[in-house]
Amino acid sequence: GSPDLKAAKEVADYLGTVHHELHFTVQEGIDALEEVIYHIETYDVTTIRASTPMFLMSRKIKSLGVKMVLSGEGSDEIFGGYLYFHKAPNKKELHEETCRKIKALHLYDCLRANKATSAWGLEARVPFLDKNFINVAMDLDPECKMIRRDLGRMEKWVLRNAFDDEKKPYLPKVGEVHLFVLLLTYYICSVMLIRKIYFL
Secondary structure, three states: OOHHHHHHHHHHHHHOOOEEEOOOOHHHHHHHHHHHHHHHOOOOHHHHHHHHHHHHHHHHHHHOOOOEEEOOOOHHHHHOOOHHHHHOOOHHHHHHHHHHHHHOHHHOHHHHHHHHHHOOOOEEEOHHHOHHHHHHHHHOOHHHHOOOHHHOOOOOHHHHHOOOOOOOOOOOEEOOEEHHHHHOOOOOOEEEOOOOOOOO
């Protein structure tokens, strides 16, 4: 199984929340393609590939009686989380690429999240795309978003570090990494439903 599934389960256990996993077969994915394309209204291969698991996941979530989910759209774009950001030659070019990616979210990731969930009457909220959050995140010195292995900085280091409280950690650690970090990765095959959200 995916390491994301294991991490999601550990976080759910730590937080005391209900955890659900969805596994589907290749054939189930193929069988859903016609409906997926109908609902997302595009033939873009990458969007279809990413929308199919989200479509199936949304169906399962709706069947559980859930009406709203939180989705991580935008975090990779804002914080330079994609693997190719390793090749960013400097902070100026990294910042320009994050801006370009954010401006295109409505064409791909947000389209997918909105339409794949709406197909089942499920509302997806995207907290990383809150305007105030984006303003704060984009005002950060892009240097803190640079991937620097020599300094122990991996993808989305600044976001991961925001939850790094040694005295009272928000989430448990696996080695030197909070499990929260693992949950920020693309979660296509993992579903974690939290019925109550507390803002600390």
